Amino acid sequence: MTMIRVSAFRWVPPLAQGLVRELRVRWALEEAGLAYEERLIGPEDQTSEHYRRLQPFGQVPSYEEDGLVMFESGAIVMHIAERSEALMPSEPVARARSKTWMFAALNSVEPSIQNLAEIDLFHPQEEWAKQRRPMAVEDVKTRLTSLSDWLEGKDYLEERFTAADLLMTTVLRILRHTELVARMPVLEAYRLRCEARPAFRKALADHLAPFARNAPPGD
Ligand SMILES: N[C@@H](CCC(=O)N[C@@H](CS)C(=O)NCC(=O)O)C(=O)O
Structure with a gap:
C-alpha cells in the first residue's frame, strides 16, 4: 500500500x-x-x-x-x-490545457499577489512598503482583470474543475486580507464555487x- x-x-x-x-x-x-x-x-x-x-x-x-x-x-x-x-482529464489536449493553467496560476498570477501580501502582512509599517504598495496593487489588478475576463461565463478555467482551479483558488485566497477579489463578482463566485467542494x-x-x-x- x-x-x-x-x-x-x-x-x-x-x-x-x-x-x-x-x-x-x-x-x-x-x-x-x-x-x-x-x-x-x-x-x-x-x-x-x-x-x-x-x-x-x-x-x-x-x-x-x-x-x-x-x-x-x-x-x-x-x-x-x-x-x-478527478484532478486532470486523461485526454491529452485537456491535460495540456490544465497544466498550462497550473503554471499560469503559479507563474503569472501568484507573483504579484504574493508581492502585495508580503508588503501588507510582513512590512506594513515600513516606508519602502508604503511607497511600493500602490504599484503593487495595480499589478495585482491587472492580472485579476485578465483572469476575470477569461472566466466570464465559465464555471472553471477549462471545461471542468481540474488541478489548475485548485491552484488558482489557493492563489486568490492569499488576497483575503483585501477586497480585491471580493470586488470582482466573477472571481469571487469562482473562488466560492471551488472552496465549496467537500x-x-x-x-x-x-x-x-x-x-x-x-x-x-x-x-
Ligand atoms: N514555491 C514553494 C513555496 C513554499 C513556501 O513559500 N512555503 C512557506 C509557507 S507557505 C514556508 O515554508 N515559509 C517558511 C520559510 O520560508 O522559512 C511551494 O509552492 O511549495
Whole structure:
C-alpha cells in the first residue's frame, strides 16, 4: 500500500493560517481520494539536515511517497493530478490545457499577489512598503482583470474543475486580507464555487486542526 506523508507547520500565526502551501497538497489528495499522514514540523526542523533533504529550502510542503521525495506545491499537485482523473482529464489536449493553467496560476498570477501580501502582512509599517504598495496593487489588478475576463461565463478555467482551479483558488485566497477579489463578482463566485467542494472543506479543516492543538498560551 502506498504511504504518503506531507509536511505542515505545527503552528503558524493567524495571518498565515489557511494559506500555508501544504493546503494545496492536502486538497489534491482529498480530491484524488488518497490517504496521507502529516509530518508536523517547527522552526528547529526547517534548518535541520534531515528536513533539508526533503525540502532544500526548509519550507513547507515536502511530500514523501514510498521511495519518492518531492517539494514545490505545484509539482506535487501535478504529480497527484497525473494519476487522478478527478484532478486532470486523461485526454491529452485537456491535460495540456490544465497544466498550462497550473503554471499560469503559479507563474503569472501568484507573483504579484504574493508581492502585495508580503508588503501588507510582513512590512506594513515600513516606508519602502508604503511607497511600493500602490504599484503593487495595480499589478495585482491587472492580472485579476485578465483572469476575470477569461472566466466570464465559465464555471472553471477549462471545461471542468481540474488541478489548475485548485491552484488558482489557493492563489486568490492569499488576497483575503483585501477586497480585491471580493470586488470582482466573477472571481469571487469562482473562488466560492471551488472552496465549496467537500475536498477543500476537509483539507482546510485538517490544515487548521494542528494550529488549534498547538496554539501558544494566550493565542
Ligand atoms: N514555491 C514553494 C513555496 C513554499 C513556501 O513559500 N512555503 C512557506 C509557507 S507557505 C514556508 O515554508 N515559509 C517558511 C520559510 O520560508 O522559512 C511551494 O509552492 O511549495
